[in-house]
Amino acid sequence: MSQEKSFVPANGYLMLFVELIILVVGGFAVKTGSVLLGVISAIVFIFLLGGFLVVNPNGSAVMTLFGKYTGTVKNNGFYWVNPFYSRFKISLKARNFDSDRVKVNDKIGNPILISVILVWQVKDTYRAAFDVDDYNAFVNVQCDAAVRKLAGLYPYDNLEDHEAQITLRSGVNEVNHALEAELSERLKIAGINVIEARIGYLAYASEIAGAMLRRQQASAVVAARTKIVEGAVGMVEMALEKLSDDKNVKLSEEQKARMVGNLMVVLCSDKEATPVVSTGNEH
Template sequence: MTQEKNTTPMNGYIMLVLFLILFFGGLVVLLRIPNFFAVATVVIAVFMLPGFVLVNPNSSRVLLLFGKYVGTIKNNGLFWVNPLYTKKKISLRASNFDSERLKVNDKLGNPVMISTILVWRVTDTYKAAFDVDDYKNFVRVQTDAAVRKLASMYPYDNFADDGTDEDITLRSSVIEVSEALEKEVQERISMAGIEVLEARIGYLAYAQEIANAMLKRRQATAIVAARHKIVECAVSMVEMA
């Protein structure tokens, strides 16, 4: 399998000076004494022009020659390459992705609304350019799939009356859930040469149709827990008397 290959092109400033000499020198000669040499000089200079490429910091250019991968320019500056090369720009900067709010079921089957915030960047330009069709859309689709899977792994909240004793919940275990989400997304998008810098839940709430019922349930659970605590304190005071 082909791997990313860093290439060092020719210095663009030297080639720019050469281009100016050929173009304007040939043009002056052509205007004064029209001849084949002057015409050829101007044509060569014009042919050189598409070979100039400007690479900004944290950016790259993937080079192709008639469909064959030649290499990737990751250094920033002005360069000159074969004018026949096809140059594809791929950013190496960190990018943010704020997913849409998805309606999914948690581990207990309760419908919840959830979205995620993902920070990512390209680390392998070959994989990003050729192993997937559209790496940005690939990130979006795989992130949504990871969020759906994550939501089904944990309950939204831990109620004492639902027969579960979950240590990790979507609402309260922020660090654990974020780590699980980051790992899941990374496994899915690594084939596209992309690194996950951060992944976390951006929005989390019960779906509208059960939100009121779950709020009342949470309030009732809190009241029962408070009463239970009062009883425990009363029993302790009696035992100490």
């Protein structure tokens, strides 16, 4: 497999000076009546004019001669090359790509919407120019393929897959690292260096978004209630222990049970308790 190699062109300012000399010679020939010399000077002038090349900063020019790769000019400046050389300019600047939101299924089959943000740049101009048909389109297609593969490896969250340690929603660092590695491997064939890759958008698809939101809310309510009950039980146990230590207070088992019930209602209720004052003995 061929690789990128450097090409050293001629100084453009020197050739511009040569062009001026040819122009002066041609004008002098016409003036003195030497038509043949003037025509030859004009032909040479026009031919050499097609060899001037400007390479901007963070730019490059891939050179081919009759279909054969001869090298790449990466140093910015004003140059001159053989006019028969074909030149294919490739930018070496870092570029952003924000993919479209695609609908895919996660590991457990839930439809989700996901997109990827990619920062990339051309590293090997030979591969970008000759190993793929269009490296820009290649980046777009491979990003789509990579994000579809990634979504199928992880669940959206662990509400259904409780054993999942990494999910698309919570394992941001791990998922982005896996995405970057996958894209680097895919885009290497085009000579492209992946600077950064991360998930730009992630959500359930519209047809299940409402149901999933209600499920998350229910899970949050259950978790909150569980925490409240655990705390209430602890407080009731502490109250009974304190009362047992106080020798001046004697409670029967029935009174303890009633007190436990009242305390649990007060502590676990989501509304303010209304106290009832007992004014006499119950019969």
